[in-house]
Amino acid sequence: MMNLKPEVVAQLERVLGSVEMLLPKASKPVDWAKCHAANWRRHSFSGYLEPVKVTDNTRLEELLGVEEQKETMVNNTKQFLQGLPANNALLWGSRGTGKSSIVKALLNEYADQGLRIIQVEKEDLIYLSEIFAAIEDQPYRFILLCDDLTFETGELAYKMLKSALDGSVYSAPDNVLIYVTSNRRYLLPEYDGDHLGGKYVKGELQQSEIQEEKSSLSDRFGLWVPFHVFSQERYLEAVKLCIERWSKDLGRPVPWSNDLQQAAIKWSHQKSKRCGRTAYQFSKNWVGKYLMK
Secondary structure, rough: OOOOOOHHHHHHHHHHHHHHHHHOOOOOOOOOOOOOEEHHHHHHOOOEEEEHHHHHHHHHOOOOOOOOHHHHHHHHHHHHOOOOOOOOOOOEEEEOOHHHHHHHHHHHHHHOOOEEEEEEHHHHHHHHHHHHHHHOOOOOOEEEEEEOOOOOOOOHHHHHHHHHOOOOOOOOOOOOOEEEEEEOOOOOOOOOOHHOOOEOOOOOOEOOOHHHHHHHHHHHEEEEEEEEOOOOOHHHHHHHHHHHHHHHHOOOOOOHHHHHHHHHHHHHHHHHHOOHHHHHHHHHHHHHHHHHO
Protein backbone atom coordinates (compact mmCIF):
# COMPACT_ATOMS: atom_id res chain seq x y z
CA MET A 1 0.00 0.00 0.00
CA MET A 2 1.07 3.58 -0.61
CA ASN A 3 2.46 5.41 2.34
CA LEU A 4 0.56 8.68 2.41
CA LYS A 5 1.44 11.60 4.58
CA PRO A 6 -1.07 12.27 7.39
CA GLU A 7 -1.99 15.67 5.91
CA VAL A 8 -2.79 14.01 2.54
CA VAL A 9 -4.99 11.43 4.26
CA ALA A 10 -6.81 14.22 6.07
CA GLN A 11 -7.39 16.06 2.79
CA LEU A 12 -8.74 12.90 1.13
CA GLU A 13 -11.11 12.33 4.04
CA ARG A 14 -12.45 15.88 3.69
CA VAL A 15 -12.93 15.44 -0.07
CA LEU A 16 -14.73 12.11 0.38
CA GLY A 17 -16.92 13.65 3.09
CA SER A 18 -17.88 16.51 0.77
CA VAL A 19 -18.66 14.13 -2.11
CA GLU A 20 -20.80 11.94 0.15
CA MET A 21 -22.93 14.96 1.05
CA LEU A 22 -23.69 15.46 -2.66
CA LEU A 23 -24.77 11.87 -3.28
CA PRO A 24 -28.51 11.05 -3.33
CA LYS A 25 -29.89 9.86 -0.02
CA ALA A 26 -30.06 6.08 0.25
CA SER A 27 -33.76 5.30 0.44
CA LYS A 28 -35.98 2.29 -0.07
CA PRO A 29 -38.34 2.25 -3.05
CA VAL A 30 -41.83 3.40 -2.18
CA ASP A 31 -44.15 0.49 -1.41
CA TRP A 32 -47.13 1.70 -3.45
CA ALA A 33 -49.26 -1.21 -2.26
CA LYS A 34 -49.28 0.37 1.20
CA CYS A 35 -48.48 4.01 0.37
CA HIS A 36 -51.02 6.09 -1.54
CA ALA A 37 -49.06 9.35 -1.81
CA ALA A 38 -45.50 10.62 -1.99
CA ASN A 39 -43.49 13.81 -2.35
CA TRP A 40 -40.47 14.34 -4.55
CA ARG A 41 -37.71 15.28 -2.12
CA ARG A 42 -34.84 17.15 -3.73
CA HIS A 43 -31.30 16.27 -2.68
CA SER A 44 -28.22 17.82 -4.25
CA PHE A 45 -28.33 17.20 -8.02
CA SER A 46 -31.19 14.71 -7.90
CA GLY A 47 -33.83 13.52 -5.47
CA TYR A 48 -36.04 10.66 -4.36
CA LEU A 49 -39.68 9.81 -3.70
CA GLU A 50 -40.61 10.11 -0.05
CA PRO A 51 -43.75 8.30 1.21
CA VAL A 52 -46.42 10.53 2.74
CA LYS A 53 -49.11 9.47 5.17
CA VAL A 54 -52.49 10.68 3.92
CA THR A 55 -54.28 12.49 6.76
CA ASP A 56 -56.91 14.43 4.79
CA ASN A 57 -60.05 12.25 4.67
CA THR A 58 -62.18 14.66 2.61
CA ARG A 59 -64.80 12.86 0.52
CA LEU A 60 -66.21 14.04 -2.78
CA GLU A 61 -69.76 14.25 -1.41
CA GLU A 62 -68.58 16.71 1.24
CA LEU A 63 -67.47 19.30 -1.32
CA LEU A 64 -70.33 21.73 -1.93
CA GLY A 65 -70.78 24.34 -4.62
CA VAL A 66 -68.46 22.62 -7.09
CA GLU A 67 -70.74 19.99 -8.58
CA GLU A 68 -69.77 20.63 -12.21
CA GLN A 69 -66.08 20.68 -11.36
CA LYS A 70 -66.41 17.40 -9.44
CA GLU A 71 -68.22 15.74 -12.33
CA THR A 72 -65.53 16.81 -14.80
CA MET A 73 -62.66 15.62 -12.62
CA VAL A 74 -64.34 12.37 -11.57
CA ASN A 75 -65.11 11.42 -15.18
CA ASN A 76 -61.59 12.24 -16.34
CA THR A 77 -60.00 10.31 -13.47
CA LYS A 78 -62.23 7.26 -13.99
CA GLN A 79 -61.29 7.21 -17.68
CA PHE A 80 -57.64 7.31 -16.66
CA LEU A 81 -58.05 4.46 -14.15
CA GLN A 82 -59.71 2.30 -16.80
CA GLY A 83 -56.82 2.83 -19.22
CA LEU A 84 -58.92 5.03 -21.51
CA PRO A 85 -57.87 8.38 -23.00
CA ALA A 86 -57.85 11.14 -20.37
CA ASN A 87 -56.57 14.71 -20.14
CA ASN A 88 -54.10 16.61 -18.01
CA ALA A 89 -56.05 19.21 -16.04
CA LEU A 90 -55.58 22.80 -14.91
CA LEU A 91 -57.80 23.67 -11.94
CA TRP A 92 -57.74 27.45 -11.67
CA GLY A 93 -59.61 30.19 -9.87
CA SER A 94 -60.18 31.91 -6.59
CA ARG A 95 -58.20 30.68 -3.60
CA GLY A 96 -59.93 28.44 -1.07
CA THR A 97 -62.68 27.29 -3.43
CA GLY A 98 -61.83 23.59 -3.39
CA LYS A 99 -59.24 23.04 -6.14
CA SER A 100 -56.80 21.04 -4.02
CA SER A 101 -59.58 19.44 -2.00
CA ILE A 102 -61.06 17.82 -5.10
CA VAL A 103 -57.74 16.17 -5.98
CA LYS A 104 -57.32 14.88 -2.41
CA ALA A 105 -60.91 13.61 -2.41
CA LEU A 106 -60.25 11.78 -5.69
CA LEU A 107 -57.39 9.92 -4.00
CA ASN A 108 -59.63 8.97 -1.06
CA GLU A 109 -62.29 7.77 -3.48
CA TYR A 110 -60.14 5.77 -5.89
CA ALA A 111 -57.02 4.67 -4.01
CA ASP A 112 -58.43 1.15 -3.77
CA GLN A 113 -58.66 1.13 -7.59
CA GLY A 114 -54.95 1.86 -7.94
CA LEU A 115 -54.87 5.67 -7.92
CA ARG A 116 -51.76 7.25 -6.40
CA ILE A 117 -50.57 10.86 -6.05
CA ILE A 118 -47.11 12.38 -6.22
CA GLN A 119 -46.88 16.01 -5.17
CA VAL A 120 -44.10 18.04 -6.78
CA GLU A 121 -43.06 21.58 -5.92
CA LYS A 122 -42.50 24.07 -8.72
CA GLU A 123 -38.73 24.11 -8.24
CA ASP A 124 -38.63 20.32 -8.64
CA LEU A 125 -40.34 20.20 -12.03
CA ILE A 126 -36.86 20.14 -13.55
CA TYR A 127 -36.69 16.52 -12.30
CA LEU A 128 -39.79 15.38 -14.17
CA SER A 129 -37.90 12.87 -16.30
CA GLU A 130 -36.45 11.24 -13.16
CA ILE A 131 -39.86 11.09 -11.51
CA PHE A 132 -41.40 9.52 -14.59
CA ALA A 133 -38.59 6.95 -14.77
CA ALA A 134 -39.22 5.97 -11.13
CA ILE A 135 -42.90 5.11 -11.68
CA GLU A 136 -43.44 4.26 -15.33
CA ASP A 137 -43.19 0.49 -14.73
CA GLN A 138 -45.42 0.48 -11.65
CA PRO A 139 -48.86 -1.23 -11.94
CA TYR A 140 -50.60 1.87 -10.58
CA ARG A 141 -52.06 5.06 -12.01
CA PHE A 142 -50.38 8.26 -10.83
CA ILE A 143 -51.56 11.84 -10.63
CA LEU A 144 -48.61 14.22 -10.58
CA LEU A 145 -49.94 17.15 -8.52
CA CYS A 146 -48.44 20.64 -8.65
CA ASP A 147 -50.39 22.64 -6.10
CA ASP A 148 -50.80 26.43 -6.12
CA LEU A 149 -48.55 26.80 -9.14
CA THR A 150 -47.48 30.14 -10.62
CA PHE A 151 -44.49 31.09 -12.73
CA GLU A 152 -42.46 34.11 -13.64
CA THR A 153 -41.48 34.53 -17.29
CA GLY A 154 -38.45 32.51 -18.36
CA GLU A 155 -38.27 30.03 -15.46
CA LEU A 156 -36.69 26.67 -16.33
CA ALA A 157 -39.45 24.78 -14.51
CA TYR A 158 -41.99 26.48 -16.81
CA LYS A 159 -40.17 25.15 -19.86
CA MET A 160 -39.90 21.63 -18.41
CA LEU A 161 -43.61 21.43 -17.65
CA LYS A 162 -44.42 22.78 -21.09
CA SER A 163 -42.27 20.06 -22.66
CA ALA A 164 -43.88 17.34 -20.53
CA LEU A 165 -47.37 18.44 -21.58
CA ASP A 166 -46.28 18.80 -25.19
CA GLY A 167 -45.44 15.13 -25.73
CA SER A 168 -41.72 15.71 -26.17
CA VAL A 169 -38.93 13.49 -24.87
CA TYR A 170 -40.00 14.59 -21.38
CA SER A 171 -43.62 13.50 -21.86
CA ALA A 172 -45.36 11.58 -19.11
CA PRO A 173 -45.70 7.77 -19.39
CA ASP A 174 -49.14 6.25 -19.96
CA ASN A 175 -49.74 5.71 -16.25
CA VAL A 176 -49.29 9.39 -15.31
CA LEU A 177 -51.58 12.41 -15.55
CA ILE A 178 -50.62 15.94 -14.52
CA TYR A 179 -53.09 17.93 -12.41
CA VAL A 180 -52.17 21.53 -11.59
CA THR A 181 -53.97 23.98 -9.31
CA SER A 182 -53.43 27.72 -9.60
CA ASN A 183 -55.04 31.06 -8.88
CA ARG A 184 -54.02 32.14 -12.40
CA ARG A 185 -55.61 30.81 -15.57
CA TYR A 186 -52.41 31.32 -17.55
CA LEU A 187 -50.03 30.45 -14.68
CA LEU A 188 -48.17 33.71 -15.39
CA PRO A 189 -48.82 37.28 -14.17
CA GLU A 190 -50.98 39.36 -16.53
CA TYR A 191 -50.39 43.05 -17.25
CA ASP A 192 -52.42 45.72 -19.04
CA GLY A 193 -49.85 45.96 -21.80
CA ASP A 194 -50.18 42.28 -22.68
CA HIS A 195 -53.14 43.06 -24.91
CA LEU A 196 -51.21 45.56 -27.03
CA GLY A 197 -50.11 44.29 -30.40
CA GLY A 198 -53.18 42.27 -31.26
CA LYS A 199 -54.35 42.56 -34.85
CA TYR A 200 -57.25 41.62 -37.07
CA VAL A 201 -56.72 38.80 -39.56
CA LYS A 202 -59.62 38.10 -41.94
CA GLY A 203 -61.98 39.91 -39.62
CA GLU A 204 -60.91 38.10 -36.42
CA LEU A 205 -58.87 39.67 -33.61
CA GLN A 206 -55.68 37.68 -33.05
CA GLN A 207 -53.87 37.67 -29.70
CA SER A 208 -50.68 39.65 -29.28
CA GLU A 209 -47.41 37.72 -29.18
CA ILE A 210 -47.24 38.27 -25.42
CA GLN A 211 -50.71 36.81 -24.91
CA GLU A 212 -49.90 33.92 -27.20
CA GLU A 213 -46.83 33.03 -25.16
CA LYS A 214 -48.63 33.39 -21.83
CA SER A 215 -51.47 31.13 -22.92
CA SER A 216 -49.17 28.57 -24.55
CA LEU A 217 -48.67 26.57 -21.34
CA SER A 218 -52.28 26.52 -20.15
CA ASP A 219 -53.40 25.62 -23.68
CA ARG A 220 -51.52 22.35 -23.31
CA PHE A 221 -53.87 21.17 -20.57
CA GLY A 222 -56.78 19.28 -22.08
CA LEU A 223 -59.09 20.39 -19.27
CA TRP A 224 -59.54 23.87 -17.85
CA VAL A 225 -61.66 23.63 -14.71
CA PRO A 226 -62.64 27.05 -13.29
CA PHE A 227 -63.50 27.67 -9.61
CA HIS A 228 -65.38 30.74 -8.38
CA VAL A 229 -66.47 32.20 -5.05
CA PHE A 230 -69.62 30.75 -3.46
CA SER A 231 -73.05 32.29 -3.30
CA GLN A 232 -74.14 33.00 0.27
CA GLU A 233 -76.48 30.01 0.19
CA ARG A 234 -73.68 27.66 -0.87
CA TYR A 235 -71.35 29.15 1.70
CA LEU A 236 -73.83 28.53 4.53
CA GLU A 237 -74.32 24.94 3.32
CA ALA A 238 -70.56 24.47 3.55
CA VAL A 239 -70.54 25.93 7.07
CA LYS A 240 -73.34 23.58 8.12
CA LEU A 241 -71.48 20.58 6.73
CA CYS A 242 -68.31 21.59 8.59
CA ILE A 243 -70.23 22.03 11.86
CA GLU A 244 -71.87 18.61 11.45
CA ARG A 245 -68.51 17.01 10.74
CA TRP A 246 -66.92 18.50 13.84
CA SER A 247 -69.89 17.34 15.93
CA LYS A 248 -69.50 13.81 14.60
CA ASP A 249 -65.71 13.70 15.02
CA LEU A 250 -65.81 15.12 18.56
CA GLY A 251 -68.91 13.22 19.63
CA ARG A 252 -70.50 16.43 20.96
CA PRO A 253 -73.47 18.06 19.20
CA VAL A 254 -73.21 21.69 18.07
CA PRO A 255 -76.71 22.95 17.17
CA TRP A 256 -77.44 25.19 14.20
CA SER A 257 -78.93 28.53 15.22
CA ASN A 258 -79.66 31.98 13.85
CA ASP A 259 -76.76 33.37 15.89
CA LEU A 260 -74.44 30.81 14.29
CA GLN A 261 -75.68 31.72 10.80
CA GLN A 262 -75.25 35.45 11.35
CA ALA A 263 -71.79 34.92 12.80
CA ALA A 264 -70.83 32.85 9.74
CA ILE A 265 -71.99 35.60 7.39
CA LYS A 266 -70.11 38.24 9.36
CA TRP A 267 -66.99 36.06 9.29
CA SER A 268 -67.16 35.79 5.49
CA HIS A 269 -67.44 39.59 5.23
CA GLN A 270 -64.34 40.00 7.38
CA LYS A 271 -62.49 37.50 5.22
CA SER A 272 -63.84 39.19 2.07
CA LYS A 273 -64.55 35.81 0.53
CA ARG A 274 -67.21 33.10 0.61
CA CYS A 275 -65.50 29.77 -0.04
CA GLY A 276 -64.91 26.35 1.48
CA ARG A 277 -61.77 27.45 3.29
CA THR A 278 -63.57 30.36 4.94
CA ALA A 279 -66.39 28.01 6.02
CA TYR A 280 -63.91 25.57 7.51
CA GLN A 281 -62.00 28.26 9.39
CA PHE A 282 -65.22 29.71 10.80
CA SER A 283 -66.43 26.27 11.90
CA LYS A 284 -63.24 25.66 13.89
CA ASN A 285 -63.61 29.00 15.62
CA TRP A 286 -67.31 28.55 16.42
CA VAL A 287 -67.13 24.89 17.52
CA GLY A 288 -64.08 25.52 19.67
CA LYS A 289 -65.69 28.43 21.51
CA TYR A 290 -69.07 26.67 21.82
CA LEU A 291 -67.62 23.49 23.35
CA MET A 292 -65.28 25.39 25.66
CA LYS A 293 -68.24 27.00 27.46
